Amino acid sequence: MYDLILKSIGAYVQLDKREEEIFKSVLKHRTLRKRQYLLQAGDVAKHENFVIKGCLRAYTVDEQAHEHIAMFGLEGWWITDLYSFLTNAPATQHIDALEDSEVLSIEKSDLEKLYLEVPKFDRFFRILLQNAFVANQQRILASISQTAEQQYDAFIKKYPSLEQRIPQHQIASYLGITPETISRIRKQKTR
Amino acid sequence: MYDLILKSIGAYVQLDKREEEIFKSVLKHRTLRKRQYLLQAGDVAKHENFVIKGCLRAYTVDEQAHEHIAMFGLEGWWITDLYSFLTNAPATQHIDALEDSEVLSIEKSDLEKLYLEVPKFDRFFRILLQNAFVANQQRILASISQTAEQQYDAFIKKYPSLEQRIPQHQIASYLGITPETISRIRKQKTR
């Protein structure tokens, strides 16, 4: 159960046995059925969640009931509504499972204690957030500079596995385009 | 010269005198004239830069010679092409000054040493990057879900000072819309 998360951390910092035990002791295992919420907008995000199986999504819903996906959470990724988590404000994002999934959750107070007891976690999350920052910057630049087709192509190239796993309209929702547009882009490619 | 940066760090971690000295010793002061490059695309980003005066921008230039602003750097902000900085790949972004500016730069090797000597900096940048992550998430959601007008209004509300300081077409370039569109949005508001 802890294989993936320990390997993920081990890629950036070396934990000794004691630190590993401390860490594992604050992880709570949760299973989610497809469509089940991990977090609902309006509630406060009290956990940072590491996905060990399946696929989740974090998204907002606007006045016209349109969903806009902020991020996906695949195996090996962390997912939460970070704004809510940091400020204790009600979450603006929903998080739910696109497939039957499993996560390891850390409660906020436990994570804060962990930072103080094992400063390596400051380092680990610093590195993790650096990578996330770069990815988000690239996504922003794509969004403000590229056509729907360019963005779709780049997405497929970057996440080839996701194309198989999730419905196309979820990808549309992530890219900020309509499902119809994706359908037309794909059609045009086949001939 | 060090007031702002020490205050900025002090908001999240407490440095003792020795740590403060170590930190200051790796900072290099640079002044930039308006339009002067801090980093050119193609070069490798070797510094993380803290803005103490003025205003910078990081941006890409596409095949049609259109500029797309990835981020602004105002007083108190950090700016670099983080992807290049982390991987030593040639930068895809240019960074230059929109006004006469001053920055404090840390070289990559010095920053890495600093992380090891003073782990509080892992923590400081972890917190900084958390905030940046939240800001980027919000920008992404705005970009994929809002109209040009909504985005412009939100920008003005979020950065009222910038509206006065920088040309409108720079804001357009940051939002991924054209200067003409901003002009029309503004016109329509006056009556």
Place this chain on the structure above:
DNA sequence: CGCGACGTTGATTTGCCTCAACGATTGTGG
């Protein structure tokens, strides 16, 4: 079996872009 989820296709609309021209400033070199 029947319903909901998903993707496709067509017709139409629209928000924003492109292109072009034009003043008002700003700044700069002779």
Place this chain on the structure above:
DNA sequence: CCACAATCGTTGAGGCAAATCAACGTCGCG
């Protein structure tokens, strides 16, 4: 210190990429 060039914002005309709206076929699940 002036003349000329850039820079910046504005306005109009026209075009286009993508959204919207609507209908329909298929599939898989409860």
